[in-house]
Amino acid sequence: MGLEVEIDRDLCIGSGNCVYEAPGVFDLDGDSVAFVIDPAASPEDLVVAAARKCPSHAISVRRDGVTLG
Numbered sequence: 001m002g003l004e005v006e007i008d009r010d011l012c013i014g015s016g017n018c019v020y021e022a023p024g025v026f027d028l029d030g031d032s033v034a035f036v037i038d039p040a041a042s043p044e045d046l047v048v049a050a051a052r053k054c055p056s057h058a059i060s061v062r063r064d065g066v067t068l069g
Contacts, residue, residue: 003047004062005039011058018059021050034058044068 005025007018014032018025024041026034039047051059051069061069 002063003039003044003068005036005047005051006060006062007034007036008058008060009033009035011056013056013058015055017053017055018050021053022046026050 007026012033014028014034016028016032016034018034019027022042024038025036025047027037028034048061048069051061059069060067
């Protein structure tokens with residue numbers, strides 16, 4: 001099973017770190033709030049790194065119910 005990536009849009013501050021860290025996985029909307037485009041667009045390690053580097057800890061990454069980042 002693929003990665004499950006979620007963003008708590010109430011926590012997101014729109015820093016854009018996730019867009020930089022995992023290209024194609026994340027983007028910012030018109031309000032500068034992140035959303036998920038395609039969890040498989042970047043390698044898993046980059047997606048997990050994006051979650052870990054999120055300054056507001058708004059991103060969660062899971063596989064089979066186990067949190068990766």
